Amino acid sequence: MKKFISGFLILFLFCNLHVSGGGFQMLSQSHSSAGMAGAVIALQTDGSVIFYNPGGMVFLEKSNVFGGISYSQSRIAFRSNNSGLVDRTESKNMLPFYLGGTIKLSEKMAAGIVINTPFGYNTTWKSDWEGRYIVLSAKLNTLFIQPTFSYKISEKLGIGAGFVFANANYKWNRALIVADGADAQFDGKATGFGFNAGINYAINKKLTAALTYRSKVKLNFKNTDVAFSNIPASLANQYPASANATAEMPLPSVLSIGFSYEVIRGLKLNFETNLNGWSSFDSLNYEFDAPNTTLNDEFRQARKYRDALSLRLGAMYKISDKVTGRAGIAFDQTPVKENYMTPDMPDGDRYVFGIGASFNVSKTFVIEGSYSFETKAEREGINKDTGLNGAFNTLSHCFGVGVNYSF
Amino acid sequence: MSNNHLLKSLLLAVILIAGCKPELKELKFDNNSIDFSKFVALGSSYTAGYQNNALFDMGQQNSFAAILAGQLKKVGGGEFLQPLVSGNDGAGFNFFLQTYIPQTKINYGTTCNATPGFFTFPSNVTDIVAVETYIGNNAPYNNMGVPGMKSSDLDNANFGSTDLLLSKNPFYSRFATNPETSTVLTDAVRQLPTFFSFWVGFNDIYDCAMAGSNQTLATITPLVDFQNNINNALTSLIAGNRKGVVANIPDLLNLPYFTSIAYNALVLTEQQAQDLNTLYASNNPPITFQAGNNPLVISDPSAASGRRQMKPGELVLLPVTLDSINCAGWGSNTQKPLGNRFVLTTSEINTLRNTITSYNNYLKTKAEENNLAYVDMYAFFKKISSGYPHNGVTYSSEFLKGQFFSLDGITPTGRGSALIANEFIKAINEKYQTRIPQTDANSFPGILLP
Known part of the structure; x- marks a missing residue:
């Protein structure tokens, strides 16, 4: 048993939370979820239910405080089909985290709040790489705050909804062809609003169904600082040292249907499907303030994302009073079309395999962890706007731990 | 579980993470036995x-x-x-x-x-x-x-x-x-x-x-x-x-030498247009100007007055330069129609x-x-x-x-x-x-x- 536990502890360390959801979603909002490749909406395991299904929150037996942090590392490789050469991004890390609490107000009511980072990416290419006139580095950080209320209509039916306040920072730069070393740097902060709602329905003692909807969040980068450097004197008016621009980046809605079925005592199978509404991400266009509007045409990026489907299947088994094991598999369709892959976030269809466990230190204190990895097939395409022609491959690693304290 | 074991696990994790990078093969190039040596x-x-x-x-x-x-x-x-x-x-x-x-x-x-x-x-x-x-x-x-x-x-x-x-x-x-x-x-x-x-x-x-x-x-x-x-x-x-x-051979319509100056590159104010209309009053075929863009005037031996305005589709060559049109009167002054050498009809x-x-x-x-x-x-x-x-x-x-x-x-x-x-x-x-x-x-x- 001791060996088994230490084995799991090793696995905790290799979790790959930088996965699941397509595009730049990071559905690593709990380690119990990642251990089952994300198939959790019809489960009420711990406080993270507030994010995955507000309708299930009221079925938590106690109040909870929970949190977790991950260290994720991601690298992208690009092979030019023109020159045949391979470029790799530098190793860059993200620190996705989550922190929250739920309070059981009464038998029929629960409230809670969660702070998490459901979207993001961090990519840095070498300064001489073939796509330097498209992107050199790009980093998106998001922070969502979601206060939530859940109500038990009957012993079988619970509903819940939360308000989402989103905060984001998007920094990126690229080289400009006008002179050696010339580049454009963008740094913008945004806020956005949305909601998260869910219904949880226990069909019978063994089968539970859930329906959730997280709304689209439109990030409004109102004051993006744009700086141009190493510009030839003759173009100093066209590319001023500093300028201001606005842009909008929509984060997708996610509609999910899920089921949880207790096959035998202690073993639960979970199935879930998500429709990720990425098609709202058509383009990333910067509109410059006067008098720099002539730059608008130069800083338009077509994205043309499409809606993408995820299918998730997970199992959890109570091995002993102290240990619960988890495993899952997911197919995650990419929203990115082949001829619109961009080097900041090329993406591709992925298979996600997850395994994980939670360890009850005491009746109220749980440490959880997960290991998941994803395979993303090498993907080739010619971007219609930039002409970049080649294949992308991405690899992400992540490790982290989470805790849940109930009282 | 001993501390030693935990340490080993951590070490293993670091090695695995550091050693992984996304794989992509460089393209293989070959000459298919074609001799490019000379x-x-x-x-x-x-x-x-x-x-x-x-x-x-x-x-x-x-x-x-x-x-x-x-x-x-x-x-x-x-x-x-x-x-x-x-x-x-x-x-x-x-x-x-x-x-x-x-x-x-x-x-x-x-x-x-x-x-x-x-x-x-x-x-x-x-x-x-x-x-x-x-x-x-x-x-x-x-x-x-x-x-x-x-x-x-x-x-x-x-x-x-x-x-x-x-x-x-x-x-x-x-x-x-x-x-x-x-x-x-x-x-x-x-x-x-x-x-x-x-x-x-x-x-x-x-x-x-x-x-x-x-x-x-x-x-x-x-x-x-x-x-x-x-x-x-x-x-x-x-x-x-x-x-x-x-x-x-590329087409001339795709070379800036032939396309960078438009046939109607003559930009006039209302006053300038009126002045030119007076000067060209007796031209045959008739030439009229208006405020804004106007076709340039070229010499054409087949025109009765020896000059005419350019037609859409005709080309002005790069050596004319915009300065000579804008400030030296080329293509507008009655004495300075663009010569045959500088346009293609x-x-x-x-x-x-x-x-x-x-x-x-x-x-x-x-x-x-x-x-x-x-x-x-x-x-x-x-x-x-x-x-x-x-x-x-x-x-x-x-x-x-x-x-x-x-x-x-x-x-x-x-x-x-x-x-x-x-x-x-x-x-x-x-x-x-x-x-x-x-x-x-x-x-x-x-x-x-x-």
């Missing part, structure tokens, strides 16, 4: 690396032929010797006026009508010595590109004469093995090339086009002569079943374009007949005109801003040359099932902005 390039300005109206070191180093040779080297190609002009001044040559010209430069400032903008101007250095210095003792050279060379010059011994009255072109005699004896073709063939590029015919049409189709300055090479010249040259070049690549354009089509048809037939790769530059220049994205940069034929054409509006920049080299590579790869790598054109020099 590559010889035949052609005119584009092959030589003439740019900004001149032949000089930097332009030659970035000729499409030199770039192509660099890529061929990755699949078994050999050294590529070029007849370099020393220094970065060099000189150009106006073939229809038979005079040396200085390199064209760019600057930014206030144009004649007080609007800020880019303008081109002639360099104050014309390094004729650098051009005329004989370097034939190192001949033959792999790059046999001679700016201004026509198909009839290929096998013409006079073309290598040091006497400009005979050669009509200073750019071959400087590196001919035996001036007045050797020809471009004999110098090419005696190197026993294993592979050649052949982009000939540009000047057969463009000397005339650039002279506004003024027949006393330059004429089009008649199709039959062009066919004979090409046929003779290719027959010598392919002897022994040699492999090579033939390129065709509809019928002239049709003749030129039809000839290009005929030339290209012949080049294509000959390429196929002789099992040579064929590069459709006519189609490629069309793509450039409509905007051609390459690794994030959109190239176009817009003068000074499009990145593809140099300051003469005819020849490419280093970046343009690299894109051209890529087109040659695609055609060779397709024809001979080779896998020659293309190049990142953005890495080559463009127009250096002040």
